[in-house]
Amino acid sequence: MFENPDHLGVPVAGTSQIVDCHCHIASEAQHSRSFIDGSISNVVAALSAQGVPVTAKKLSALFYRKMQDPLCDELVMEMAQSGISKSILLVADFTYALKDCALTIEESFSRHRDVLVRHPGKFEVFGGVDPRWGNDGLALFERSLVEFGFRGLKLYPPCGFNPSDPALFPFYELCAYHRVPVLLHIGPTSPALSFETCHPFLIDGAARRFPTVNFILAHGAVSFTEECAMMCRFRPNVYLDISGYQATLGWDPQCSAVKNTVSQGINHKVLFGTDWPVFRLQGDQLSFVEAIAREDGPLSQLNEREKSLVLHKNIQGLLQAAECPAAQTAIA
Amino acid sequence: METQTHLEEQILVLVAGTISGKFKKTKITPETHLQRELGLDSLGVLSLVFRFEEAFGIDLSQMDLKIDIAKLRTVRDVMNAGRDILDQARTRQNV
Numbered sequence: 156m157f158e159n160p161d162h163l164g165v166p167v168a169g170t171s172q173i174v175d176c177h178c179h180i181a182s183e184a185q186h187s188r189s190f191i192d193g194s195i196s197n198v199v200a201a202l203s204a205q206g207v208p209v210t211a212k213k214l215s216a217l218f219y220r221k222m223q224d225p226l227c228d229e230l231v232m233e234m235a236q237s238g239i240s241k242s243i244l245l246v247a248d249f250t251y252a253l254k255d256c257a258l259t260i261e262e263s264f265s266r267h268r269d270v271l272v273r274h275p276g277k278f279e280v281f282g283g284v285d286p287r288w289g290n291d292g293l294a295l296f297e298r299s300l301v302e303f304g305f306r307g308l309k310l311y312p313p314c315g316f317n318p319s320d321p322a323l324f325p326f327y328e329l330c331a332y333h334r335v336p337v338l339l340h341i342g343p344t345s346p347a348l349s350f351e352t353c354h355p356f357l358i359d360g361a362a363r364r365f366p367t368v369n370f371i372l373a374h375g376a377v378s379f380t381e382e383c384a385m386m387c388r389f390r391p392n393v394y395l396d397i398s399g400y401q402a403t404l405g406w407d408p409q410c411s412a413v414k415n416t417v418s419q420g421i422n423h424k425v426l427f428g429t430d431w432p433v434f435r436l437q438g439d440q441l442s443f444v445e446a447i448a449r450e451d452g453p454l455s456q457l458n459e460r461e462k463s464l465v466l467h468k469n470i471q472g473l474l475q476a477a478e479c480p481a482a483q484t485a486i487a
Numbered sequence: 488m489e490t491q492t493h494l495e496e497q498i499l500v501l502v503a504g505t506i507s508g509k510f511k512k513t514k515i516t517p518e519t520h521l522q523r524e525l526g527l528d529s530l531g532v533l534s535l536v537f538r539f540e541e542a543f544g545i546d547l548s549q550m551d552l553k554i555d556i557a558k559l560r561t562v563r564d565v566m567n568a569g570r571d572i573l574d575q576a577r578t579r580q581n582v
Binding site for chain 2: 207208209221402
């Protein structure tokens, strides 16, 4: 009864093909406890400073209530309500850096494969492997492309590695062979991890060395925005996604961060993303699509062609290359 | 009716106490949009939830709520949610 019926099941006009390029499975098992506790401690500090009676325990309880969708059934429902036709699930591998992960990375891949099978056509998966797992990690990543049907590589450099480290080159060679993109986290994150390896310029060495591999800078409209836009403008195989824009809506409901990014002549490089389920306490997928696609929203000055690039065509183009039959056999 | 009006006023006060910065001067009515007009983000929503608990002496984590706070769009939605939560809390006390 608290849901405005006007908002239910009615996609925003002209947005029914949206592809959300940045999501995660909403499940406690997919995340490290220390990663989430670190983020929660920052929120508790901010709220306590405002005199809000909050404890980490209460906040955790609220957050974990929103992390009970291991098979993505709720996400599929919210996608239908908001005009999102497909979402990309990213497997962030914290298992090397943080030792309190509930699942091994193999188990995590397996759960994502289950979701692919359960909801045909609704998802793609980018498998994430910490390069310090070496050949085992490389073999798992290749299996994910050849056997599981995954369509990209997800990297989380704040786990403590440089995305241009030579240890990653065999992974990028696989990406080049299988024609799949790499999406890497940009910007600060949970205090449980390092912020030293979160800068977008760190990918330049790899992007230059592997010109046929496409790299997506996650949160590029929120963190290091100028640098991310610069990389997109000058490095042909670098893109950015706008996920995390919800964090700016508190002081800027007009979403100027995204508006600024899409006004720089790089809309052939900008991808829509929400970072589900990170902002589930703030709103649902429909409200986040509305914040971006509404008439007076940050895309309002774009023509229809540019809007469609940002909302779905750019990521569809990146995924299309991997559909080529040549990209189905193993090389490792 | 008087009780309901009083509750709505209390919730208006809670919402007003939650917003900050340039939105402080925004006139708040039941139709005001939480995110677009009051800049209520994750922190704002959480602030509202915990201030509500404190004001009414309830612990939401102990209640089996069917309310999805992510779907609260307007101040009116918050008022409706608040009324239902308090009804549910009273029912629990009477059981």
